Amino acid sequence: MEKEKEARVEVKVNFLSIDRGTGAPIVVLKEKEGDSNRILLIWIGESEAAAIQMHIEKMQLPRPMTHDLLKSMIETLGAKVTAVCVHSFEERTFYAHVTLEVNGDNIDVDCRPSDAIAIALRCEAPIYIVEEVLAEQGYSEQELDKGQKPDTKDVLQNLDDDTLKQYTV
Template identity: 30%
Template structure:
């Protein structure tokens, strides 16, 4: 099921930021708990805010372009131990005149086999930030939507997003660090992984 990013909200109980995904029919919505840095990266992408120095996801986009890789779509495919799992679906950008570069005796099928699509595991917050910057689609498996979705309340969502913006305007860097250390409720599905996992 294709999803769109509605915005960033603030959990009233934990004061943790949440990225809100909604299906295109606007009937089902999935919240994913993230941290302040991830929320900032996603909001910067949504707002198209220029940065004096490239953010990490801006750098990732440039690296994909340098490697002639195209992010086709993002798929959030599972929830394991209250953690969402996502994968990046990448393909190779093949120039229109690439066929002229084939060596003698090489078939188109052989060349296509060497350019197989790539699947790369990623945190949903990183995957979403990249999808926003590249204009790629975001998908979520039906069973994940069924397990994690909540009823859509547009008025409450707007107030939550406004509250998060006010929070960002008021918080200092030191206060943000303290907030991150105490932020995550364990029962809410998030994209946080344990210390033993590779965060990617």
């Protein structure tokens, strides 16, 4: 796969929510720029959701969590996280990689999107989604506007159950 030639869209973590049917955490990524304000929903694990939320809320723990440890190891080894990217969606699962700069070379390391996001937040690295993935799996705010504009925090409540079932943790 030629990842560097694929169009990518920069996104931000908009908020975390809970799937009301399963109780599973969902991270909501929103396009940083552009007129469509597209969003992507990714079901994630509880520990990754906690790691993302703790970082967003700037909570300081007495000991490093796993993603803090990874950041420290990467930096100690002289590498730098330059970006993370959700690059594909296959068999109801999102795939991502972390791009590390090591001695002037870029290395893509396969990982779960939730881990990539948690690391990107800690390393202040940009988060991207391949355009094709966002176009096929994402939603525009206009698509979610069915009659009235929902509050962003109510986006998940406005999705029907068939749409929600498309995604896995």
